[in-house]
Structure formats: C-alpha cells, structure tokens
Amino acid sequence: MSDVRANEAAGYDGGDTVWTEKTSWLDSVPRSVSMLFVAAVFIGVWELVTSLGLVSPIILPTPMETFRDILFVGENLISGGYMLQALWITLLEVVYGFALAIAIGFSLGVLVGETSFGEKAVMPYLVAIDTMPKVAFAPLFVAWLGFDIESKVALAAFIATFPIIVGTAAGLHAADHNARMLFKTMGASRWQTLVKLKLPTGLPQIFTGLKIGSVGVMAGAITGEFLGGGKGFGELIRVAASQLNTPRVFSLIIYLSVVGLALFMLVAWAQRRVVFWRKEQVGAATEH
Amino acid sequence: MSAAAAVTPLRGPQGEPVYELSRVGKTYARGHVTALEDVSLTLRKGGFYAVIGSSGCGKSTLLKIMAGLTPPSKGRVTLQGRPVLGPRRDIGMMFQQATLFPWRTTIQNVLLPIEIRDGPAAARKAEPRARELLETVGLKGFESVYPGQLSGGMAQRASICRMLITEPAVLLLDEPFSALDELARDFMNMELQRICMAREATAFLVTHSIAEAVILSDMVLVMKPRPGRVAELVPIDLPRPRTLDMVTTPQFGALVERIRGRLDKEAFL
Numbered sequence: 313m314s315d316v317r318a319n320e321a322a323g324y325d326g327g328d329t330v331w332t333e334k335t336s337w338l339d340s341v342p343r344s345v346s347m348l349f350v351a352a353v354f355i356g357v358w359e360l361v362t363s364l365g366l367v368s369p370i371i372l373p374t375p376m377e378t379f380r381d382i383l384f385v386g387e388n389l390i391s392g393g394y395m396l397q398a399l400w401i402t403l404l405e406v407v408y409g410f411a412l413a414i415a416i417g418f419s420l421g422v423l424v425g426e427t428s429f430g431e432k433a434v435m436p437y438l439v440a441i442d443t444m445p446k447v448a449f450a451p452l453f454v455a456w457l458g459f460d461i462e463s464k465v466a467l468a469a470f471i472a473t474f475p476i477i478v479g480t481a482a483g484l485h486a487a488d489h490n491a492r493m494l495f496k497t498m499g500a501s502r503w504q505t506l507v508k509l510k511l512p513t514g515l516p517q518i519f520t521g522l523k524i525g526s527v528g529v530m531a532g533a534i535t536g537e538f539l540g541g542g543k544g545f546g547e548l549i550r551v552a553a554s555q556l557n558t559p560r561v562f563s564l565i566i567y568l569s570v571v572g573l574a575l576f577m578l579v580a581w582a583q584r585r586v587v588f589w590r591k592e593q594v595g596a597a598t599e600h
Numbered sequence: 601m602s603a604a605a606a607v608t609p610l611r612g613p614q615g616e617p618v619y620e621l622s623r624v625g626k627t628y629a630r631g632h633v634t635a636l637e638d639v640s641l642t643l644r645k646g647g648f649y650a651v652i653g654s655s656g657c658g659k660s661t662l663l664k665i666m667a668g669l670t671p672p673s674k675g676r677v678t679l680q681g682r683p684v685l686g687p688r689r690d691i692g693m694m695f696q697q698a699t700l701f702p703w704r705t706t707i708q709n710v711l712l713p714i715e716i717r718d719g720p721a722a723a724r725k726a727e728p729r730a731r732e733l734l735e736t737v738g739l740k741g742f743e744s745v746y747p748g749q750l751s752g753g754m755a756q757r758a759s760i761c762r763m764l765i766t767e768p769a770v771l772l773l774d775e776p777f778s779a780l781d782e783l784a785r786d787f788m789n790m791e792l793q794r795i796c797m798a799r800e801a802t803a804f805l806v807t808h809s810i811a812e813a814v815i816l817s818d819m820v821l822v823m824k825p826r827p828g829r830v831a832e833l834v835p836i837d838l839p840r841p842r843t844l845d846m847v848t849t850p851q852f853g854a855l856v857e858r859i860r861g862r863l864d865k866e867a868f869l
Contacts, residue, residue, distance in 0.1 A: 488699075491701075493695065494695065495716075496687060497687045497691070497693045499716065499717060500716045504716055512701065513701075
C-alpha cells in the first residue's frame with residue numbers, strides 16, 4: 313500500500329517506465345582503446361614538457377630521441393651485439409636467483425607453515441627480515457661472493473625468497489576447518505593432509521608469493537650489478553647514466569621491464585595452468 | 601503429554617545394537633566445564649536417530665566423540681563390538697558444507713577416502729562403485745566435472761557418495777543440508793531416507809530443525825545444556841517411507857509440539 317503512495321508522491325503515473333543504471337561513458341570504452349588513450353596522454357605530456365624546454369634534454373630526453381634509442385638497442389640485441397651478451401648475463405642471474413629462491417623459499421615455507429615450532433619461533437624472524445630494505449645487504453653479498461655473477465644471484469634469491477616463504481606458510485594455513493575435519497575423519501596421515509589438502513589449497517597464496525618474488529628477483533639482480541659491477545644489463549645502465557646518456561638509460565630500462573614482465577607473465581601463466589579451478593571461478597563471475 | 605509419558609518403554613528401532621555409548625562424558629578446562637555428562641545410548645542397526653538441542657547442549661561434542669575425532673573424558677564408546685579410539689572406516693561422516701576439493705573431479709572427490717586409506721591403486725579399482733553411487737544420487741554424467749560447476753545440492757549429493765564409498769556401518773550427519781535452500785533441503789532429506797532404507801544404514805543426525813528430525817528419524821534425542829546431556833528420547837512412530845506431506849498430519853504436529861515443549865524450557869536461558 314505504502315509503495316503505491318510513495319510512487320504517486322514521486323510522480324509515477326502507472327505507465328511503463330524503462331530505467332537503466334547510470335554508467336559513465338568512460339566505462340563503456342573498450343579496454344584497448346582506453347589503454348592507448350592513457351599512453352597517448354602520457355607521451356603527449358612528455359613531448360610537451362621536453363619540446364617547450366621546461367626540462368633540460370640532459371635530464372629528460374624527448375620521446376622521439378628515446379624511441380630512436382629503443383630501435384638502436386633493439387638492433388644491437390637482435391644482431392647479437394654486446395648488449396645481448398649483457399642481457400644474457402642478467403637473464404642467467406635472474407633465472408638462477410629465482411630457481412634458488414623457489415627451492416629455498418618453498419622448503420622453508422613448508423617447514424615454517426607445517427610445524428608449530430616454525431610458526432612460533434622462526435616465522436617472527438622471517439617477518440622481521442622481510443620488513444628490512446633487503447637491497448641494503450647488497451654490499452655484503454659482493455664482499456662475500458665477489459664481483460662475478462654469484463653475488464648478483466645471491467642478492468636476487470635473497471630478495472625473492474621471503475615472499476615465497478611467507479606465501480607458502482600462509483597457504484598451508486588456508487585449508488578451512490571443515491576440510492581439515494574431513495581429512496581427520498578419513499584417517500589421513502600428516503603427509504597425506506599436507507600433499508592432498510594443504511598444498512593444493514594453498515596454491516593461490518604460493519603463486520602470489522612467486523609473483524612478488526619474480527618482481528624482487530629482477531630488482532635484486534640489477535641492484536647487484538649496480539653495486540657489484542660485472543658485465544650485465546645493470547652495468548650498461550650504470551655506464552649510460554654516468555655518461556648522461558639518458559635516452560639510453562630509458563631504453564635499457566624499457567627492455568629490462570619487458571624481461572621482468574615476461575617473467576611475471578610466465579608465473580601468471582603457470583598459475584592459470586596449475587590452479588585451474590580458480591580460473592573457472594573467475595570466468596564464471598565475469599561472464600555476464 | 602504428561603511427564604509420565606517420558607517413562608513409557610521405548611519402541612524405536614529394534615535391530616542389533618551397532619553403537620554403544622556407556623556413561624560418556626566430556627569436560628574441558630581441566631574439568632571446570634562439563635560439555636557432556638553421562639550419556640548412555642544404544643543405536644540399533646537400521647535405525648535413524650536425530651539429535652536436537654539448543655547451542656551448547658553438547659551435541660557437537662557428542663558427535664565428535666562418536667566419530668573418534670576427540671576422546672571422551674570418561675565412559676566408553678563401542679562400534680560393532682570394538683572400542684572407538686580414533687577415526688574409523690566404518691564411520692561415515694558428513695558436514696554442513698559439502699567440502700568438495702575443486703582440484704579434483706567429482707568422482708575423484710568421491711574416491712578420496714579410498715585413496716587415503718588404501719592408496720591410488722585401490723581408488724582406481726573402486727571407480728565402478730563410485731560411478732554406481734553417483735548414479736543412485738542422480739549425478740550420472742557428472743563424474744568428470746569439477747565441483748565448481750555443481751550446484752549446492754549436487755555438491756552435497758556428491759559428498760553423500762564420498763561418505764558411502766567406504767561402506768560405513770554408521771552415518772554421522774552434522775547438519776548436512778542446513779546450508780541448502782528449503783526446497784533442496786526437503787528433497788535431499790527424502791534422498792537421505794531412501795539411501796538409508798536401501799542400505800539399512802544406521803544414521804545419527806544432528807539438526808536444528810525439529811521438523812527435519814521428526815520426518816527423518818525413528819528416535820529423537822532431545823539434549824539440554826549446562827551440563828550437556830540427553831534429556832529425553834522421543835520415539836517417532838510415523839510409518840516408513842516418510843513423505844513430505846506427512847508434515848500436515850496431526851500425528852506429526854503432536855510430535856513436533858512435544859519436542860518443542862521439551863526444548864523451550866531451557867532453550868533461551
């Protein structure tokens with residue numbers, strides 16, 4: 313009854329009315345167009361700032377200069393020049409560092425997450441170390457392991473290990489009470505509970521740790537090269553910066569980002585393959 | 601309806617004793633909290649028992665002790681002549697949540713108890729039986745589907761199969777369908793009755809719904825809190841198989857009323 317009165321008060325005359333949810337026109341633009349738009353605005357502002365002389369070209373090169381240098385570096389990489397060798401060295405550091413981080417991080421994560429001793433006595437220290445700026449350890453690694461690739465691998469692994477430990481340990485606690493109870497009623501051993509319940513349940517968190525680690529491993533390798541020399545890509549950047557060759561610095565960073573993105577995407581791809589059931593849920597939720 | 605009614609000899613199920621609880625009690629906090637006091641019970645083969653009571657009456661504790669998930673502080677629990685000293689394969693259990701694992705197909709979920717107890721080879725051998733079970737609950741064709749694609753009711757039916765795959769002597773049901781909507785719940789209750797009758801299974805159901813307890817069981821155990829105890833046994837002599845339209849009969853109404861009357865006095869203290 314009161315609904316009718318409310319409608320009348322609002323001027324509703326009883327006829328058919330069509331109403332739609334109000335959405336901003338920005339939201340209806342396709343994703344690819346929106347992304348291109350943002351990139352265009354960014355480059356436009358960049359061009360404006362440099363061509364108007366607001367910033368010295370030594371500090372910030374023009375987009376065109378940077379673009380030309382990207383092509384130059386690309387050519388050098390494709391033709392197998394010295395830059396490719398540098399990139400290869402950095403890649404090796406990243407791959408070794410990540411592999412090491414996964415091996416150590418996963419094992420420690422299982423130990424910490426699976427035992428109450430690890431949880432009580434080890435986890436607090438890990439969290440404490442995790443909050444430290446870990447690149448600060450870089451000079452130590454150089455002092456311990458020298459100027460070759462080992463010190464960079466160690467720093468990269470050191471940075472990437474912690475998120476993997478934390479992700480794994482947290483993942484092992486992700487199984488809910490019901491699932492644990494069910495495994496108990498089935499008479500599952502500790503090993504069976506770990507392998508058939510806790511690890512699969514924790515895979516999303518473990519992969520989150522791996523993703524964070526994949527970002528950290530790049531940062532570790534490059535920082536190691538900045539501080540410990542060597543012949544990697546980070547050294548190229550350092551040299552270019554010291555010569556105030558800013559277009560080169562920018563283009564090297566862009567290639568480095570591509571490598572970093574590729575590593576991240578590789579982990580994300582592995583996650584979609586391994587944690588396939590999550591993808592289904594996401595697909596179902598976004599279909600309509 | 602008078603107090604004398606409580607002492608009339610129990611009818612209820614007449615089969616062989618399967619589960620025997622004698623003077624089972626459970627205390628927490630070094631004996632300061634009594635969760636369960638002096639419960640003696642005999643469950644007979646083929647009987648369907650329902651426990652009802654307000655929260656804190658010890659029904660979950662009782663179920664856990666019966667399942668071998670937690671030891672009693674005193675008393676003894678025997679199932680099929682052997683004391684219950686931990687989880688056993690002749691105990692089937694089902695919880696409020698279906699708890700199917702999303703990385704396993706429906707049939708792999710059903711086979712999980714076999715895989716855990718006897719290994720993957722035994723699980724492969726039990727596959728035809730799992731298929732049969734899934735067929736009896738109307739899930740034929742869903743064997744290789746992942747649980748993410750099953751409805752709530754279908755998931756619970758799959759979890760019934762998982763409970764039945766080890767051919768347990770007794771089914772312990774902890775509010776198994778309370779997460780479902782009412783229509784699905786009624787339907788699943790009738791499924792449960794059909795399965796129990798077909799297998800002559802002994803079932804022990806914990807529920808919050810008086811109607812559910814009455815429609816399913818041969819005997820309702822009314823439990824009371826502080827300390828948790830079984831206050832009354834109410835035999836339900838409605839004919840089998842039960843149907844949903846029985847809820848409108850005066851006999852059903854009288855039973856519900858009787859149980860409600862026993863509960864009300866302490867339920868809201």
